Amino acid sequence: MSEIYIAREKLPGIVEQWMGRYRLFGPVFQGQYHEFEQVKQPGAVDLDFVNTKLSPKGLFHPQAEKMFEFTLDKQNPEAGILKEIPRDYSERVILGIRPCDARAFVLDDVNFNTNDIKDPWWVRRRECSTLVGLACNDPCSTCFCTSVGGGPFDTAGLDVLLVDVGDGFVAQAVTPKGEDLLAGIQGDPMPGEAPQKIEDLKKAAEASLGKAFQVESFTQKNMLDLFSDPLWEEVQFSCINCGTCTFVCPTCWCFDIQDEVSEDKGARMRLWDACMFPLFTYHGSGHNPRGQKLQRVRQRFMHKLKYYPDKYGNGVACVGCGRCVKACPVNIDIRQVARLMSDGCVCPA
Amino acid sequence: MQAYTQKIREAARRLLSEKKVDVVIGFRKGTIPFMNEPFLARNAEQAAQLYWDGNCGINLANYVTKRTDRVAVVAKGCDTRNLVTHILENQIPRENLYILGVPCKGMLDKRRIAAELNGREANDVEESDGKVLVKGRGVELTLDRGEYLQDNCSICIHRNPVLYDELVGELVEEQTNVDRYADVRRVEAMDPGERWQYFEDLISTCVRCYACRNACPACYCPTCFVDESRPQWVGKTIDPTDTRTFHFLRAYHLAGRCTDCGSCERACPMGIKVRQFTKKLEKDVKELFGYEAGLSLDQRPALDAFQPDDPQAFIK
Numbered sequence: 001m002s003e004i005y006i007a008r009e010k011l012p013g014i015v016e017q018w019m020g021r022y023r024l025f026g027p028v029f030q031g032q033y034h035e036f037e038q039v040k041q042p043g044a045v046d047l048d049f050v051n052t053k054l055s056p057k058g059l060f061h062p063q064a065e066k067m068f069e070f071t072l073d074k075q076n077p078e079a080g081i082l083k084e085i086p087r088d089y090s091e092r093v094i095l096g097i098r099p100c101d102a103r104a105f106v107l108d109d110v111n112f113n114t115n116d117i118k119d120p121w122w123v124r125r126r127e128c129s130t131l132v133g134l135a136c137n138d139p140c141s142t143c144f145c146t147s148v149g150g151g152p153f154d155t156a157g158l159d160v161l162l163v164d165v166g167d168g169f170v171a172q173a174v175t176p177k178g179e180d181l182l183a184g185i186q187g188d189p190m191p192g193e194a195p196q197k198i199e200d201l202k203k204a205a206e207a208s209l210g211k212a213f214q215v216e217s218f219t220q221k222n223m224l225d226l227f228s229d230p231l232w233e234e235v236q237f238s239c240i241n242c243g244t245c246t247f248v249c250p251t252c253w254c255f256d257i258q259d260e261v262s263e264d265k266g267a268r269m270r271l272w273d274a275c276m277f278p279l280f281t282y283h284g285s286g287h288n289p290r291g292q293k294l295q296r297v298r299q300r301f302m303h304k305l306k307y308y309p310d311k312y313g314n315g316v317a318c319v320g321c322g323r324c325v326k327a328c329p330v331n332i333d334i335r336q337v338a339r340l341m342s343d344g345c346v347c348p349a
Numbered sequence: 350m351q352a353y354t355q356k357i358r359e360a361a362r363r364l365l366s367e368k369k370v371d372v373v374i375g376f377r378k379g380t381i382p383f384m385n386e387p388f389l390a391r392n393a394e395q396a397a398q399l400y401w402d403g404n405c406g407i408n409l410a411n412y413v414t415k416r417t418d419r420v421a422v423v424a425k426g427c428d429t430r431n432l433v434t435h436i437l438e439n440q441i442p443r444e445n446l447y448i449l450g451v452p453c454k455g456m457l458d459k460r461r462i463a464a465e466l467n468g469r470e471a472n473d474v475e476e477s478d479g480k481v482l483v484k485g486r487g488v489e490l491t492l493d494r495g496e497y498l499q500d501n502c503s504i505c506i507h508r509n510p511v512l513y514d515e516l517v518g519e520l521v522e523e524q525t526n527v528d529r530y531a532d533v534r535r536v537e538a539m540d541p542g543e544r545w546q547y548f549e550d551l552i553s554t555c556v557r558c559y560a561c562r563n564a565c566p567a568c569y570c571p572t573c574f575v576d577e578s579r580p581q582w583v584g585k586t587i588d589p590t591d592t593r594t595f596h597f598l599r600a601y602h603l604a605g606r607c608t609d610c611g612s613c614e615r616a617c618p619m620g621i622k623v624r625q626f627t628k629k630l631e632k633d634v635k636e637l638f639g640y641e642a643g644l645s646l647d648q649r650p651a652l653d654a655f656q657p658d659d660p661q662a663f664i665k
């Protein structure tokens with residue numbers, strides 16, 4: 001796979017060039033934090049960021065998406081027929097995505113893109129996107145990608161990996177799609193020390209992360225034992241069931257489908273939903289199988305850390321981005337939950 | 350802060366071992382800077398985990414709602430006002446509550462401190478002598494504590510618990526020279542169009558996670574109007590209509606009940622200043638009915654009892 005060097009001052013030019021050819025998305029500073037959005041001015045992309053507040057999952061699975069429109073007008077011969085809303089599938093580049101977030105899409109694929117079932121919008125959006133990742137030279141204290149099978153320089157899910165080597169970036173193609181993207185740009189001469197620099201940066205980043213817990217120590221436990229462990233009583237106490245953790249998470253994919261109707265026009269919407277909300281499992285009968293907070297909290301963590309690995313054999317459904325750790329208003333820390341799942345309910349002193 | 354922690358642990362240990370209460374609700378030290386976790390101590394041993402510092406901004410009254418056991422709760426000024434509101438609204442009987450009152454010096458605003466750090470990360474925070482010492486990778490900052498309080502704390506006039514069974518420290522001096530409603534007046538002075546835009550911008554990044562609602566002790570309806578499905582009152586989209594409906598209704602449900610504890614604002618992952626809604630209502634209730642929520646067990650809340658001298662100018 002090819003590798004090119006981009007001097008730092010050349011990057012805006014390349015961004016501009018890509019903007020001419022593709023729809024370009026990247027991290028944009030919003031005053032308090034960064035979010036991924038479509039870039040309108042080349043200067044708006046800010047690669048000097050830690051990570052975005054919300055994960056980039058919304059680019060593939062928007063929070064609120066109109067799927068179909070319909071009319072209920074009896075006079076209209078098409079009354080009640082769902083019409084798909086056209087979407088923009090023109091080629092796009094997503095620049096500056098972190099390795100954990102790119103890996104999350106691979107984990108999410110098992111839900112949206114299987115041999116039997118293909119979610120057409122997810123699949124087509126994945127197809128039209130080229131992911132240009134940015135390696136994490138300086139992971140933050142809430143990151144734990146290396147504990148869950150990823151890494152700060154991991155390329156899973158990426159088409160190109162950028163490594164910031166100081167005066168510029170080394171861009172490494174990971175897939176043929178990435179190869180094509182790089183073929184279109186003019187690189188600068190690669191500094192001789194770059195390969196060594198990358199090795200050093202990678203080692204230092206990995207070393208700074210350490211291991212937050214051992215995945216096998218709970219994935220190999222008996223499911224029912226974990227399910228009925230008293231640890232959930234402890235974990236659930238502070239939770240306010242707000243759903244923040246699920247909204248910021250790149251691997252929380254659950255949604256609800258609702259029709260919104262005004263007079264005789266309607267739209268069928270797909271909306272993020274979450275296991276933390278009581279309504280999520282509320283049956284038409286009035287029964288709620290997860291009517292208690294404890295059951296909902298347990299569901300979120302068991303889904304990520306036990307049911308998913310059991311079902312797909314694909315590792316845990318958490319990429320260690322740390323967003324939920326930072327955003328939870330009451331400091332429920334998935335690393336701590338994982339440790340409790342490993343050790344049983346021993347309260348930390 | 351250390352002294353408070355010691356006192357809280359001692360009291361909790363005593364209450365639990367003497368079986369005066371079944372559980373103690375307080376905070377334990379968080380896993381990341383600027384965060385502590387609400388914690389339920391069930392026995393004297395667990396009391397050793399209790400902790401206190403300037404990052405206890407979540408309102409613990411939220412955790413006693415409808416409990417039927419005997420609960421001790423660690424409560425700063427605003428928390429005790431919400432406990433009073435809870436008692437008045439029959440959410441918990443007074444005799445089941447043992448209030449460990451914390452004279453409060455204000456809670457730290459993690460967002461403003463983060464802004465000072467300019468993207469660098471704090472690893473360690475220490476508070477002492479009116480200073481906050483923040484240490485992180487390539488950064489060491491000493492800040493004046495008083496300058497970095499949550500917005501609600503910097504204008505708070507009820508730092509001391511209004512109801513308690515025991516205090517964990519000396520009462521503190523109340524702030525007197527504060528203008529509680531400068532921001533509300535600024536909004537009131539806007540013309541309707543500007544004002545509308547102000548609130549539209551305020552909530553434009555809302556993701557409808559409802560952390561603001563769930564962090565609020567006064568939001569305890571068994572089923573919140575946003576969670577009703579038969580009929581569904583509010584759409585679940587992020588269309589401004591739905592988001593607005595949520596915010597307006599949430600605020601109105603808190604009229605005359607909100608204590609301006611700031612838990613909602615602290616909880617919001619997007620940093621939205623949701624108190625801008627409730628403060629206007631707080632000001633109105635104070636001006637119209639002379640009522641401040643949660644100050645006394647002897648006064649019925651303004652909006653749940655009719656008084657012959659209630660203003661009636663709105664009846665036309």
Ligand code: SF4
Pocket residue numbers: 238239240241242243244245246276327328329330331332
């Ligand atoms: S963000 Fe925290 S409080 Fe909110 S639902 Fe998730 S774990 Fe519970």
Ligand code: SF4
Pocket residue numbers: 245248249250251252304317318319320321322323324325334
């Ligand atoms: S569970 Fe938390 S740390 Fe894991 S991927 Fe989701 S947001 Fe990131």
Ligand code: SF4
Pocket residue numbers: 408564565566567568603606607608609610611612613614624627
């Ligand atoms: S609305 Fe906010 S400030 Fe008012 S009582 Fe509820 S959480 Fe506290």
Ligand code: SF4
Pocket residue numbers: 554555556557558559560561562616617618619620621623
């Ligand atoms: S906590 Fe913030 S983002 Fe969540 S619903 Fe409230 S205002 Fe919106």
